[in-house]
Structures are given as C-alpha cells and as structure tokens.
Amino acid sequence: MDYVVTAELEPPVDATELDALQREGVAALLDRQLALVEGVAGPAEAEIDVLDYRITVHPSGASVVLALDAPALLPAEQAAATVLNELIGESELLVGWSVAHSEVRITEDEFNESLAAAERIGAADDSGLEAAIEEALESAEESEATLDTEQWRSRLTELSGRLRAFDLDAFGTDSAETARLAAGALIHAVRVVTDEIFYDELALAINNATADDAVGLLVLEELPQCYEHRYDSWFARAFLLSSAAVASRLTDRDWTPPRTVAEALALRLFVNEAQVLLEAAELMTWDEGEPVFAAFARRAFADTGHEDLYLVDFMPLGDSEDQLSARLEAQFRERGLTFEQWFAPRESEAGMHPYLRPSSEEHPTEA
Structure with missing residues (x-):
C-alpha cells in the first residue's frame, strides 16, 4: 500500500x-x-x-x-x-x-x-x-488566505527589504513605492518558483518523463522549448540548485550576476513571476511593470545570450540531417548556449555545487 x-x-x-x-x-x-x-x-x-x-x-x-x-x-x-x-x-x-x-x-x-x-x-x-x-x-501545505490589494501591498513592501543586493534605483523609477513593490514581488517570486520546481521534479520523476511529454508542469514549461525534450527529473534537481544560488545572491549585500545559462534562466523566471503577481494583485499592470523590470534586468543580468534560446522551437536530439538545425546548434555551442553547457560557469567553477557536473559529463540516466 x-x-x-x-x-x-x-x-x-x-x-x-x-x-x-x-x-x-x-x-x-x-x-x-x-x-x-x-x-x-x-x-x-x-x-x-x-x-x-x-x-x-x-x-x-x-x-x-x-x-x-x-x-x-x-x-x-x-x-x-x-x-x-x-x-x-x-x-x-x-x-x-x-x-x-x-x-x-x-x-x-x-x-x-x-x-x-x-x-x-x-x-x-x-x-x-x-x-x-x-x-x-x-x-x-497551509493554504494561503486570499489577500486583497492593500494586504498584498503591505506584504510586498515588508518583503522588499530582503532584496539586499540592489538599491531601489535598480528599478529605474522615481517612485519609491513602485520600486519597493517590485523588490518585494521578486522575493515572493523566489518562493513560488522554488515550490513549482519541486512539484515539476516530482511529476517528472514519478512518470519517468521529460517536459515535452508531461502534462500539467508549472514552471519548466516556461523554459526554452528547443530543449524541452531534455528536461527530466535530473535536470529539474540541477536547475533547482542553480535557482537557489541566484536566490541566495539576491539577498547578499553585493550582487553577482548569473554565472551560467541555467542561473540566467532562473532569474528570468523570478522576474516573470514577480510581474504576474503584481498584475494579479492589481498593484501594477503588465505594461506598467515592463519598464520597471527591464531596468532591473539591465542591472542584474550578465551577457549570457540566453534570450536567443527562446527564438528556436526545437533542437535535434543528436546528429541531424536538417542543415539549419545543425548550424543553429553549432552557433549555440560557440556561444556556450547548448543544453550541455547550461550548468558550466563562464569563467571558473569556484563556488559551484558539486551536483552541477561539468558539461563534458553525462548526467545519470533516470530509472
């Protein structure tokens, strides 16, 4: 039983x-x-x-x-x-x-x-x-009581102080209240995205599946579709560690930009979730939030080029007769964007979790 x-x-x-x-x-x-x-x-x-x-x-x-x-x-x-x-x-x-x-x-x-x-x-x-x-x-899990707009405003303002890595001017707005709401939403987004990665890992592990044939995933489906056939339970665990590293640095006094493609993707998820929350709580429309978080992105992201991964729908599993796909894969490899390179730091492996294997190592095959 x-x-x-x-x-x-x-x-x-x-x-x-x-x-x-x-x-x-x-x-x-x-x-x-x-x-x-x-x-x-x-x-x-x-x-x-x-x-x-x-x-x-x-x-x-x-x-x-x-x-x-x-x-x-x-x-x-x-x-x-x-x-x-x-x-x-x-x-x-x-x-x-x-x-x-x-x-x-x-x-x-x-x-x-x-x-x-x-x-x-x-x-x-x-x-x-x-x-x-x-x-x-x-x-x-304790069900979170439905909060009205003012309750969300109070909660996010309180959480904003935990975003120690950035001053409020990182959000490019003259409104201190707007900046505090954005900062608090980012901190809250970390909790939401982390829970969702845990759920997705569980779903993939139980079904021995990858994201391209799984139904009902909460967050991994928001990653680049071109490699969704590679998102299995091992990937979810490795991605969780990368997102945790980014989350921890958001609360540090000094900001370290994403060191890997996976970290950049995790930060992108945090930003997107923060915008979703602010709009749902009726504190900031999506259009109002875009310039606020665009300013933050200019300060927070390193030049990983991860945005280009969203421009391609599919990458071949291996050697492909499709010359266009083969050329794209080669270009991605030159820029450090292929799936095998996502967890490899651009400069040094110092401070990387041992679970995040070098790109030359294959991850374990899931049972």
Whole structure:
C-alpha cells in the first residue's frame, strides 16, 4: 500500500529563525541525502520503499513529504521517522535538529479513492500515484488566505527589504513605492518558483518523463522549448540548485550576476513571476511593470545570450540531417548556449555545487 507521510523537522530550540540563505542550504542538504534513500526496514524486517519525497523549508524548520510503499499506516509513519532521524544523525550540519512528528496526512481510503478515480479516467498507474500524492501535498501545505490589494501591498513592501543586493534605483523609477513593490514581488517570486520546481521534479520523476511529454508542469514549461525534450527529473534537481544560488545572491549585500545559462534562466523566471503577481494583485499592470523590470534586468543580468534560446522551437536530439538545425546548434555551442553547457560557469567553477557536473559529463540516466 502506498502512503504519503508528512514530517516536521525542527532546528535546535535555541536557534534563531532560518534566513533565506540558510533555508536554501537546508533544502539542498536534505534533498541530497534523501535522494540516496531507496528503502528502510520496517516491522518484522519488512522492506518499505521510499517512492518519492518533497521538501519545503520555512523560517522555523522544514516539512518533508515522503511517498512510501508500506504494509500499513503505522509502519509507514515509523519508517518516515526512522529515515529522517538517521539522516539527521549522519549529518554534522544538522546537529541539534529533530523530527517533531511524522504522520500520514492522507488516509488509505482517500488514497484508494484518488487512485481509483485516476484509473477510471484512463490514467496509468504512475499517473494515479501522482494524483494521490498531489492531493496529499495540497493537504499538507497551509493554504494561503486570499489577500486583497492593500494586504498584498503591505506584504510586498515588508518583503522588499530582503532584496539586499540592489538599491531601489535598480528599478529605474522615481517612485519609491513602485520600486519597493517590485523588490518585494521578486522575493515572493523566489518562493513560488522554488515550490513549482519541486512539484515539476516530482511529476517528472514519478512518470519517468521529460517536459515535452508531461502534462500539467508549472514552471519548466516556461523554459526554452528547443530543449524541452531534455528536461527530466535530473535536470529539474540541477536547475533547482542553480535557482537557489541566484536566490541566495539576491539577498547578499553585493550582487553577482548569473554565472551560467541555467542561473540566467532562473532569474528570468523570478522576474516573470514577480510581474504576474503584481498584475494579479492589481498593484501594477503588465505594461506598467515592463519598464520597471527591464531596468532591473539591465542591472542584474550578465551577457549570457540566453534570450536567443527562446527564438528556436526545437533542437535535434543528436546528429541531424536538417542543415539549419545543425548550424543553429553549432552557433549555440560557440556561444556556450547548448543544453550541455547550461550548468558550466563562464569563467571558473569556484563556488559551484558539486551536483552541477561539468558539461563534458553525462548526467545519470533516470530509472
């Protein structure tokens, strides 16, 4: 039986709230450790498989959602606690952390109903599992209350102070309020895009799919279409690390422009999401926001040339008889824009996460 267990991890009692950089670090550490876990021994030596997971880090700790194949509800909860306790115990960076609780947030009957409903509409088994997990994830997250325009104005103004890498004049407007709203929207966009990458990675991993044949992706479909056949779950995890690096630098005192194509694409997603939010909250129309964020882009982006990737609809999987596609691929390679070059820094590998392999290495084949 498949169960979805939600566990809360808490830092030491005397710890202060986690800042943005610490949250990204905790998320990366938990993701790296959980990616290595395939199963755990349950009662009577029963093997409990870890099917998938999702991590959300907040100022007071972390929420971890585990999809487990277990014989019953209680062993599923115990197995989740065991996995996380062992993970904490083996990491020097999580000394003092603890598992506050571990519980199934979707019952067996509810899971079966979700799975049966998916099968009735002709979905494959993996899609049914995805639907059940999605339902559990939605119930595990706190639903954000609908905010009116003034509430959004207050929230974004408060968040604006976290964009430490830029002064308000980076937005090219004489209105301090407009600049603060744009800055706050960028910080909020980081949270939204990060959650969406987590969801997309889960969807791709469950279905062993790439973005070109997946349905319902939230953010990866906004990346250049020419390489969407390369966006698998490994790519989503690597892209998440790149986006985390950009997000952390937005909160630093000094700005470091995107070092890779992937980082430039992540920053573009943050900017687009910020504009969407401001328009939805009726604080700034898209037309009003364009010059504001265009000014920011001139300050924030390095000359990676990533915009040109959006001008091409498709790139061949390998050698192609299409001379035009072959020439485009060759031109992209000369400019450092081919898919294999997205995670390679332009100047140096200093400070790059080890998970982001050099362009000469192939990423692991997903099971």
